[in-house]
Amino acid sequence: MKMKTQYLRIDASWPQARIVTMAAAYIKAGELVAFPTETVYGLGADAFQPAAVYKIFAAKGRPADNPLLVHVSNMDQVRMLAKEVPPSAEKLMERFWPGPLSMVLPSLPSVPKVVRGGRDGVGLRMPSHLVALALIDSTGPLAAPSANRFGRPSPTTAEHVRQDLDGRIAAVLDAGETGTGLESTLIDLTGDHFRLLRRGGLRKELIEQCLGHELEQDLPDRSGYQSPIQIVLSENGADFEKRLAEARSQVIGIVYLGDADGRRNGYAKRVFTLDVAGTGAGLYSIIREAEAIGIEFLLFAPFDPCEVGEAWLDRLQRAIK
Numbered sequence: 001m002k003m004k005t006q007y008l009r010i011d012a013s014w015p016q017a018r019i020v021t022m023a024a025a026y027i028k029a030g031e032l033v034a035f036p037t038e039t040v041y042g043l044g045a046d047a048f049q050p051a052a053v054y055k056i057f058a059a060k061g062r063p064a065d066n067p068l069l070v071h072v073s074n075m076d077q078v079r080m081l082a083k084e085v086p087p088s089a090e091k092l093m094e095r096f097w098p099g100p101l102s103m104v105l106p107s108l109p110s111v112p113k114v115v116r117g118g119r120d121g122v123g124l125r126m127p128s129h130l131v132a133l134a135l136i137d138s139t140g141p142l143a144a145p146s147a148n149r150f151g152r153p154s155p156t157t158a159e160h161v162r163q164d165l166d167g168r169i170a171a172v173l174d175a176g177e178t179g180t181g182l183e184s185t186l187i188d189l190t191g192d193h194f195r196l197l198r199r200g201g202l203r204k205e206l207i208e209q210c211l212g213h214e215l216e217q218d219l220p221d222r223s224g225y226q227s228p229i230q231i232v233l234s235e236n237g238a239d240f241e242k243r244l245a246e247a248r249s250q251v252i253g254i255v256y257l258g259d260a261d262g263r264r265n266g267y268a269k270r271v272f273t274l275d276v277a278g279t280g281a282g283l284y285s286i287i288r289e290a291e292a293i294g295i296e297f298l299l300f301a302p303f304d305p306c307e308v309g310e311a312w313l314d315r316l317q318r319a320i321k
Contacts, residue, residue, distance in 0.1 A: 002167040002168070003167060003168070003169075003170065004167070005162070005165070005166050005167055005168070005169055005170065005171060005172060006022075006026075006170065006171040006172070007158060007162070007171070007172050007174055008022060008023060008171055008172065008173050008174060009174050010131055010173050010174065010175050011175070012036070012129070012130065012131060012175040012176055013130065014130075015130055015131045015134040015135075015175075017134075019173070020131075020134045020135055020138055021138065022171070023035070023135055023138075023171055023173050024135060024138035024139045026170040026171050027044060027045065027046050027052075027135075027139040027142065028046065028139065030045075030046065030049050030051060030052040030055075031045075031052070031055070031169070031170035031171070032044065032045050032052070032055050032056060032059055032168075032169040032170055033135070033169065033170060033171045033172070033173065034147035034155075034158070034161045034165065034169060034171070034172040034173065035129075035131060035132050035135050035144075035147075035172075035173040035175075036129050036131050036132060036173065036174075036175040036176075036178050037071075037127040037128075037129045037132045037178060038099070038100060038127055038128045038129045038178060038179045038201075039100050039127075039154075039178060039179055039181065039182060039183055039184055039200070039201050040146045040147070040154040040155055040156055040178055040179075040181055040183060040284075041146065041147040041148075041154075041155040041156065041157075041158070041160070041161050041172075041178060042071065042127075042132070042142070042144035042145065042146060042147055043056055043059065043060065043144055043145060043146065043147035043165070043169065044071065044135070044139075044142035044143070044144040045142065045143050045144070046139060046140065046141075046142065046143075047070045047081070047111070047112070047115055047140070047141040047142060047143040048110075048111075048112065048140070048141070050112040050113075050114050050115075053068065053112060053114045053115055053143050054114060056068065056143065056145065058168075059165055059168040059169055060145065060148070060149055060150045060165075061149055061150040061151075062145070062150040063150075064114065065117050065118065066117055066145075067115070067116050067117030067119055067122075067123060068115050068117070068123070068143040068144065068145050069102050069123040069124070069125050069143070069144060069145065069184075069186075070111075070115060070122060070123065070124055070125070070141045070142065070143050070144070071125050071126070071127055071132065071136055071141065071142045071143075071144045072124055072125070072126050072136060072141050073126065073132075073133045073136035073137045074137075075093075077136070077140065077141050078093075078124060080108070080110075080140075080141060081105075081107065081108060081111055081122050081124060081141060082105040082106060082107065082108065082122065082124065083105075083106040083107060083108050084105070084106050085105060086105075086189060088189055088194065088211055089103055089105055089189050091210060091211070092207065092210055092211070093126070095210050096202060096206075096207075096210070097126040098126045098127055098128035098133065099126070099127075099128050099201075099202065100125075100127075100128075100182075100183075100184040100185060100200055100201030100202050101125070101184060101185050101187070101201075101202045101207070102123050102124065102125040102184045102185065102186045102187070102198075102200075103123070103124055103125075103186075103187055103188075103189055104121040104122065104123045104124075104186070104187070104188040104189060104190055104197070105121060105122060105124060105189055105190065106120065106121055106122075106190055107119075107120060107121055107122035108122075115143045120190065121188065121190040123186065125184055129175070129178070131173055131175045135173065146183065147161045147164070147165060147169075147172075148160065148161070148164045148165070149164040149165065152164050153181075153227075153283075153284035153287050153288055153319075154181055154183060154284050155284070156177055156178045156179070156181040156282055156284060156285050157176070157177050157178075157285070158172050158173075158174035158175075158176075160284075160285070160288055163288070177285075179201070179282070181282030181283060181284045181285055182200055182201045182282065182283075182311055182312065182315065183198065183200045183201065184198075184200045184201055184202070185198060185199060185200035185201060185202040185203075185204070185207065185311070186198035186200065187207065187215060188218070193216050194211065194213075194215050194216065195215060195216045195217070195218040196215040196216065196217045196218065196219065197218055197219065198219070199219070199310050199311035199314050200311050201311070203309065203311070204310070227287050227291070227298075227319050228291065229253075229287065229290055229291060229295055229296060229297070229298050230247075230250075230296060230297045230298065231287075231298045231300070231316075231319055232297070232298070232299050232300065233300045233316065234299060234300060234301060234302050235302060236302050237302060239302070240299070240301055240302055243299055244267055244299060247267075247297040247299065248267060250296040250297040251269050251294050251295050251296045251297065252267050252268045252269060252295070252296070252297045252298075252299065253268060253269060253270045253271070253272060253290045253295040253297070253298045253299070254267075254268045254270075254271050254272065254298075254299050254300075254301060255271075255272045255273075255274050255286060255298060255299070255300045255301065256271065256272070256273055256274065256301045257273075257274050257300075257301070257303040269293065269294075269295060270289075270290070270293060270295065272286045272289070272290070274286060274300075283312065283315055283316065283319070284315075286298075287319060300316075
């Protein structure tokens with residue numbers, strides 16, 4: 001049954017208490033609220049209300065056996081969820097929380113199985129966005145994946161959430177655009193060997209530096225978002241020109257890393273600037289805009305992979321058909 005989704009504009013720097021209270025009331029009533037983090041918009045439900053958590057899977061069209069990250073705002077909430085917090089986790093929390101790092105820790109049995117996907121661990125994250133922290137302070141821990149339909153790009157604006165989930169959720173806290181759109185880095189600390197489960201907004205090298213040893217890589221074979229647009233990465237200047245010429249019969253978009261001012265091209269309907277630092281358009285934002293204006297062929301100009309990093313390359317490669 002379709003509902004009317006409320007869009008609640010809120011100040012990203014000074015979240016208004018009355019708006020936070022309105023959103024928290026929906027959560028406490030077992031409804032879903034989308035909210036901004038420093039990475040993407042999340043879709044939150046009370047982590048201790050299984051019926052509410054099931055609504056996340058229904059709204060997103062996501063398989064119900066997938067575990068969900070739980071967002072917290074303080075260490076008391078961590079202790080409500082984790083059976084233990086090993087010294088390695090404490091060290092990482094002290095260094096990188098709040099921030100784009102998620103950690104799987106041994107779970108207390110009181111955490112609903114639907115949140116854990118039937119597993120023994122629970123994934124925890126403390127976002128740094130002030131709106132997210134204010135909401136979680138008011139509601140308690142929130143089970144919250146990204147606020148998009150399953151198989152769609154992660155949302156970095158309230159409009160992206162509207163495109164995917166309007167009429168499916170109770171409310172959206174609209175605080176403007178988030179960061180780069182790169183999800184949090186996810187690591188598993190439940191075993192003897194620490195594992196990297198997802199590359200993301202925090203570089204693997206920084207985590208290893210903090211821990212004092214390397215992470216094992218256990219990256220699941222997720223197809224991720226695959227765009228209907230033909231996305232091509234050019235290898236060098238000659239390859240760029242060749243691919244551009246070959247695609248002249250299509251509606252073309254060109255993506256540059258960094259400043260694209262002055263880089264206009266007669267073939268292109270739109271020139272985009274990909275900003276991997278978090279102050280401009282991120283990958284998923286560009287793809288969504290390209291889809292909306294009818295781009296058929298999205299060509300990335302040559303760039304140095306070292307400037308982008310493994311996490312961005314991973315997302316790019318997953319988006320390519």
